[in-house]
Amino acid sequence: MSEEKKLTTASGRPFYEKEDSLTVGRRGPILLEDYVLHESMAHFNRERIPERVVHAKGSGAFGTFTVTNDITKYTRAKMFSEVGKKTDMLARFSTVGGEKGSADSDRDPRGFALKFYTEDGNWDLVGNNTPVFFIKDPKKFADFIHTQKRHPFTNMKSQTMRWDFWSLNPESLHQVLILMSDRGTPYGYRHMNGYGSHTFSMINANDERFYVKFHFKTDQGIKNFTDEESVKMAGENPDFAQQDLLEHIEEGKFPSWTLKIQVMPEEEAKNYEWNPFDLSKVWPHSDYPLIEVGKMELNKNADNYFAQIEQSAFAPAHIVDGIGYSPDKMLQGRLLSYPDAHRYRLGANYEQIPVNRCPYAVNNYQRDGFMTVTDNGGRSENYFPNSFDNITKAEEYKQKPPRVTDAEADWYDRNASVSGDDDHYTQPGNLFRLMNDEAKSNLVKNTVGSMSQIDGPKKEQITQRQLMHWYKADQELGERIAEGLGVKIKH
Numbered sequence: 001m002s003e004e005k006k007l008t009t010a011s012g013r014p015f016y017e018k019e020d021s022l023t024v025g026r027r028g029p030i031l032l033e034d035y036v037l038h039e040s041m042a043h044f045n046r047e048r049i050p051e052r053v054v055h056a057k058g059s060g061a062f063g064t065f066t067v068t069n070d071i072t073k074y075t076r077a078k079m080f081s082e083v084g085k086k087t088d089m090l091a092r093f094s095t096v097g098g099e100k101g102s103a104d105s106d107r108d109p110r111g112f113a114l115k116f117y118t119e120d121g122n123w124d125l126v127g128n129n130t131p132v133f134f135i136k137d138p139k140k141f142a143d144f145i146h147t148q149k150r151h152p153f154t155n156m157k158s159q160t161m162r163w164d165f166w167s168l169n170p171e172s173l174h175q176v177l178i179l180m181s182d183r184g185t186p187y188g189y190r191h192m193n194g195y196g197s198h199t200f201s202m203i204n205a206n207d208e209r210f211y212v213k214f215h216f217k218t219d220q221g222i223k224n225f226t227d228e229e230s231v232k233m234a235g236e237n238p239d240f241a242q243q244d245l246l247e248h249i250e251e252g253k254f255p256s257w258t259l260k261i262q263v264m265p266e267e268e269a270k271n272y273e274w275n276p277f278d279l280s281k282v283w284p285h286s287d288y289p290l291i292e293v294g295k296m297e298l299n300k301n302a303d304n305y306f307a308q309i310e311q312s313a314f315a316p317a318h319i320v321d322g323i324g325y326s327p328d329k330m331l332q333g334r335l336l337s338y339p340d341a342h343r344y345r346l347g348a349n350y351e352q353i354p355v356n357r358c359p360y361a362v363n364n365y366q367r368d369g370f371m372t373v374t375d376n377g378g379r380s381e382n383y384f385p386n387s388f389d390n391i392t393k394a395e396e397y398k399q400k401p402p403r404v405t406d407a408e409a410d411w412y413d414r415n416a417s418v419s420g421d422d423d424h425y426t427q428p429g430n431l432f433r434l435m436n437d438e439a440k441s442n443l444v445k446n447t448v449g450s451m452s453q454i455d456g457p458k459k460e461q462i463t464q465r466q467l468m469h470w471y472k473a474d475q476e477l478g479e480r481i482a483e484g485l486g487v488k489i490k491h
């Protein structure tokens, strides 16, 4: 047995009176001076921090990324510098709309957030299990999420709100189709793919830029719940995905994913038939085939969920040399939003929390603020430039400047008819036509189940509007959903 330790207060005073309060007489009231009692109650009252405003329910684990294929012609990122190179990492998977205690099997996209502890800083890839998203301008995000959360009056989830928003924003159709298919209810977190979703860039040693999409393909194979199974599991074990991931890793059955990328040379972005920066679209693999990069394996559970998973903070803004952003408006919005959310949820010094802290060098002039838990720079200078320390701006990390095409600022219509920006139908229609009969039937059944819950005075209007979108994507799809709902489509 390990050496016996003495019970102490938070300030380190060993004490004995843990279980009984200090009272006046055996049956009398408690004295104010029982500090151990105060400390225990006061700390308990402060245990909860705000849950994430979205993606509140999640599970995570640590792991290793190993390069299996040379992609140095696209990127100079050190993490990809040679085949066989390993990088420590953290993954957090989540549902989106539910609160921290909600069921893991709910129909929802799944978050797929990764943090790679690279020697050039932490690289976060904060994606989902889908390659597209519901909206394509960040200005719509708060309104969209309101429709996925609780109604202000009923305090309940509302299919009416959701379908109202989706039907009024047909750019959502591609993602809604995936959500209504069985991919909307994955069998835990091990059996789903992850996608960076946005277009990012890679920059090589010659300063050439390539646009890239990241795909993490599950090595466990895709496996989903049917709608009935997911509803049943929500009742039987709302923490199914947490348990499934935790237990497999504890038992040494480490889940893994193969990273593949699609690469578009910078010049081709100008003339590609789809707007390459539109998050509601994919790049067909026939145009940009998948190139293998490496393998990510999750092989270590967090020892403490709150410290290492709840306090983990991922931000699309966290890139490293050799990886860059793109003009995708959604990505641009997210660059600002996440660090802002972390400062609110975890505090200004969230990067000092061990799970978020870069294990390599952090040299800057940020000082002070709530919860400074490092040496705060000790005696060193807190301004730049100065004549005392030896911290330099390293020339070799100079970023390639982003290329901006339009010189005129405007509130451009995200759905204008350029580069297919108003075509919300071709890609979802193609996806439906690719599905086998069972997948098609389940999609129709799940959609009918959800749309049949639209209610209230606008029921017919919302239903008809959404049916037209399904119909425009694929006539058979529209007709089958209409039939399931017992509705005649008004042409």
Ligand code: HEM
Binding pocket: 051, 052, 053, 054, 055, 058, 092, 093, 094, 110, 111, 112, 113, 126, 127, 128, 133, 137, 138, 139, 141, 195, 196, 197, 198, 312, 313, 314, 330, 331, 333, 334, 337, 338, 341, 342, 345
């Ligand atoms: C403009 C659009 C978006 C905004 C403003 C936004 C904002 C947020 C915010 C504020 C959080 C909570 C962060 C925290 O408290 O730790 C969050 C979490 C998350 N978001 Fe988004 N989001 C957007 C779109 C997306 C998209 C397109 C994806 C995926 C492709 C995505 C994936 C995630 C994931 C995975 C998390 C959870 C990260 C974790 O596990 O800690 N979000 N988002």
